[in-house]
Amino acid sequence: MNFLELVKSRYSSRKYSDKIPEKEKLHYIMECVRYAPSAVNFQPWLFKIITDKKELESLHSCYKREWIKSAPCIIVACANHEESWHRKSDDKDHSDIDVAIAVEHLCLAATEQGLASCWVCNFDVTLCREVLSLPSEVEPVVLVPIGYAEDEASEKKRKSIDEITL
Numbered sequence: 001m002n003f004l005e006l007v008k009s010r011y012s013s014r015k016y017s018d019k020i021p022e023k024e025k026l027h028y029i030m031e032c033v034r035y036a037p038s039a040v041n042f043q044p045w046l047f048k049i050i051t052d053k054k055e056l057e058s059l060h061s062c063y064k065r066e067w068i069k070s071a072p073c074i075i076v077a078c079a080n081h082e083e084s085w086h087r088k089s090d091d092k093d094h095s096d097i098d099v100a101i102a103v104e105h106l107c108l109a110a111t112e113q114g115l116a117s118c119w120v121c122n123f124d125v126t127l128c129r130e131v132l133s134l135p136s137e138v139e140p141v142v143l144v145p146i147g148y149a150e151d152e153a154s155e156k157k158r159k160s161i162d163e164i165t166l
């Protein structure tokens, strides 16, 4: 698979089999994650890999959609605001950008390994902090369900290159 093929074959899966992704695959994916670039190389990210049924159940309260219950693993990608780069000119915190790059490494590595995933940001952050007992400087940014897909990609609707170039 070349890179374009990999990028095109990643899609948001919302139905997974029970099978927990193999430890070796999760390790490989986390290797791809930790090589992501970040502002000033601060790497202001933390990941919680959840496969325990009880922990998954408590996490479901943060995102009340039936489909996420099928995921045998959810990786919670967090930003550590005490470690992120803040641009001098306007104090912009770059942790969201850093975490986003790492999460896309995660999703593409998962795709390459035959696993499916989905970005989930529309969750209750306050509840998630409580459920995971996160310290105040650590913000959960994305929930990433990951596993073997039991659905198929729908047609990719994307703007053309002309539409996105200035």
Ligand SMILES: Cc1cc2nc3c(=O)[nH]c(=O)nc-3n(C[C@H](O)[C@H](O)[C@H](O)COP(=O)(O)O)c2cc1C
Pocket (backbone or CB within 6 Å): 010, 011, 012, 013, 118, 119, 120, 121, 122, 123, 156
């Ligand atoms: C930052 C971000 C947040 C997203 N949040 C959610 C979400 O909360 N729930 C959901 O079902 N999908 C979510 N998605 C998935 C998008 O809906 C999906 O990526 C988009 O429709 C394109 O489809 P594709 O991923 O299958 O190519 C999110 C995607 C991104 C990048």
